[in-house]
Amino acid sequence: MLYERKLYKSIKLFFQTRDIIVIHGARQTGKTTLLQIIQQDLPTDATFYFDLEDSRYKELCEGGIFSVIAYLKQKGIYKQQQKFYLLIDEIQYLSNPSSFLKFAHDHFPFIKLIVSGSSSFEIKSKFKDTLVGRTVNFELFPLDFEEFLWFKNKQYNIGEKSTNNLINHELKHLYKEYVIYGGYPKIVLTDKTEIKEKYLQQIIDTYIKGDIRDIARIRHIEKFNKLLQILANQSGQLINVVEIANTAKISRQTVEDYLFILQNTYIIKLIPPYSKNIRSELFKTPKVFFFDTGLMNMLGKKYLPHEISGILFETAVFSDLVKNIGLQNINYWRTMDKKEIDFIILKKQHTIPIEVKLNARNFNLTPIKFFSDKYKISNRYCVSLEGELPEKTFKVNQIFPWELYKSLI
Secondary structure: OOOOOOHHHHHHOOOOOOOEEEEEOOOOOOHHHHHHHHHHHOOHHHEEEEEOOOHHHHHHHHOOHHHHHHHHHHOOOOOOOOOEEEEEEOHHHOOOHHHHHHHHHHHOOOEEEEEEEOOHHHHHHHOOHHHOOOEEEEEOOOOOHHHHHHHOOOOOOOOOOOOOHHHHHHHHHHHHHHHHHOOOHHHHOOOOHHHHHHHHHHHHHHHHHHHHHHHOOOOOHHHHHHHHHHHHOOOOEEOOHHHHHHHHOOOHHHHHHHHHHHHHOOOEEEEOEOOOOHHHHHHOOOEEEEOOHHHHHHHHOOOOOOOOOHHHHHHHHHHHHHHHHOHHHEEEEEOOOOOEEEEEEEEOOEEEEEEEOOEHHHOOHHHHHHHHHHHOOOOOEEEOOEOOOOOOOOOOEEEOHHHHHHHHO
16 A cells, blocks of 8 residues: 655646656655655656666666667657656666756656655765756655554544543554654554564664765764764754764764764754854754654664653654754754753744643743743743643643644644
């Protein structure tokens, strides 16, 4: 069974434009499945799919677009001057994908190109400026919680706040599962914990410690692995490059290089502090977050826990925010005297402070009240799974994590 992704609706809008559609994301996030769904929606007699992990198709495409067209004509599925959809999976395997795509786009206007790639780092290194103005780019992430429910065949209207205790109890149970195991589709569709752990370890071994090492030409793989473990145990914290360099026994510059690679291969994300002074914002310390909680657990703990911690909960909330409103709209806030708010959302000209607490009884009102008074904010949230807010005199919206991004859209 093929499960549709939210991203598909945005991609469909560009089926009839001249743009080359480029879908990129980490391995195992479902790019191949998404291409298969796209193929199902297109005319079967005017569509062809190449997977460049197949060396035969890679060799064919290395010969250029004329070789591809000759092949399609021999198969009797390409007709000149008629709309044709060419889907190419793992485009980064071509030695010069930019040249192939540019020539096809410029000289064969009836061919619509839809391609995927497994790493923004590798795609950016191979895609040249000659493609500027010819592509429209989409990022496919691991599942968010709503997609997780779709893949589990669970029907809930999470866009509306529920006062039904049974519904909320069921969603809490499912959300905890989502937080512990993460959002990689293959993991979500697997029932047994032992198999989930095995699949996650395969992603770590083949993609994180394999592909990334080769793509970035990392020589000291043991130190790179040590850095991964350190970061997995520091998700949600301010990132201290000097301290990490000392712990991992690598240079500061190497740490910064590795952080750049990990951000561009969908393993971690860094968020800057909120500040209305752009200059000060540029020089303040960012926070680091892992992008998938399942990978974070396996890299940091070496196993999948039975219960979720506060930082695991915060990381899951962060991940869902990025998938739904974009990294560029997310900051954190912290003062010199250590008043702190987990997330500051910049959306539709509104500034929205969000505090994340596994149990709302542990919520500290002072930082969010100070921030609201300072910046004249009237809309603020506490995201929690359990408990009730202790303070009623200052209005803070208490919501479940699955209600959050619906409230922000």
